[in-house]
Amino acid sequence: RLRVLSGIQPTADSFHLGNYLGALRQWVRLQDTHEPFYCVVDLHAITVEQDPKVLRERTRRSAAQLLALGVDPERSALFVQSHVPEHAQLSWVLECLTGFGEASRMTQFKDKASKQGTDRASVGLFTYPVLQAADILLYQAHAVPVGEDQRQHLELSRNLAQRFNNRFGRTFVVPEPHIVKDTAKIFDLQDPASKMSKSASTVNGLVELLEDPKRSAKKVRSAVTDTGRDIIFDPEHKAGVSNLLTIYSALTGRSVDDLVTAYDGKGYGDLKKDVAEVLVEFVTPFQSRVQSYLDDPAELDKVLARGAEQARAVASKTLAAAYDKVGFLPPL
Ligand code: TYM
Secondary structure: OOEEEEEEOOOOOOOEHHHHHHHHHHHHHHOOOOEEEEEEOHHHHOOOOOOHHHHHHHHHHHHHHHHHHOOOOOOOEEEEHHHOOHHHHHHHHHHOOOOHHHHHOOHHHHHHHHHHOOOOOOHHHHHHHHHHHHHHHHOOOOEEEOOHHHHHHHHHHHHHHHHHHHHHOOOOOOOEEEOOHHHOOOEOOOOOOOEOOOOOOOHHHOOEOOOOHHHHHHHHHOOOOOOOOOOOOOOOOOHHHHHHHHHHHHHHOOOHHHHHHHOOOOOHHHHHHHHHHHHHHHHHHHHHHHHHHHOOHHHHHHHHHHHHHHHHHHHHHHHHHHHHHHOOOOOO
16 A cells, blocks of 8 residues: 655644645545555644643644544554654755755745744744655655645655655655645635635634634635625636635535536525535534544543554654665664
8 A cells, every 4th residue: 555644733723624625634535545644743833933831732632633534543643743753853864955045945934934034933944844855755655635835845855855866776755745626725715815724814714623613604604705696616706606615515525516506596695604504514523523532632642652653663664774875874
């Protein structure tokens, strides 16, 4: 079985609808065909300031949400990044192969650094994508399920794998992004020109999976739609309506074409009401599953410990091979 790896940052109290539809749904699906490694990337989280107590809590909450969404610890290694020291260790080696200019061109870094002021942005924020490459390459992952916003980081991972292989001999699998086009970018409900994002979205544009479902329903019902009244899929001219159709289609499994036919002659209000309803039907049982995982933190920690053990078994081999290739003297 080919391997797959992905990660998510524990930087919010709740995952949002974009995380789920863009990436996490694919994590769950790929369990049927691949050997998965899924991690909560706490090392990445501290590239911006975190409160230690909150970070620890969010790390557990992230794991609970992944389990509640269907990540199955019998089929996937589910672990916390800092439990596997090889990530930081390989990252150093890859940093030494990354050009300063190359890292400077990462658009996520440029965005985040310019928001904080370049002088205040951490060096960790700068090397963030290299650590991400280490996450992926350690597991010889063929596929990496992510949303559209991670494409550039994935390209860097591929370049680093190829560069290392060319210089030192074949060591790493060159990973492919697994980006499902239809849901690769979910947009803010209030500002459908921007992606839904925990940091950038308006409060009412962001649907958090753990917020009160009534609140989510209200956000959907007050989503910004477009001028005109026809329900058609046209992301360029009808970004708001198209986003709602994408969400509806993803949550129900009905194709967008089907939905467009079904809503012929109906109004935006009808569509919003129905999207709100399927969303509530999805998040309500999800929330009670999350709660039951959080009610038993000892069991949760056990799952994560087992995942880390499985991850280390693979990661330590890859790291040893990479260390050997670059010429480090093996310890006796
Ligand atoms: P993060 O934690 O920001 O987001 C987790 C996943 O959610 C996707 N996503 C979206 N997809 C569609 N529409 C949206 N509006 C939307 N917002 C977020 C992201 O693309 C991501 O897949 N750098 C990564 C974490 C990471 C990682 C890795 C990913 C660290 N190491 C190794 C893959 C492999 C990140 O910040 O994701």
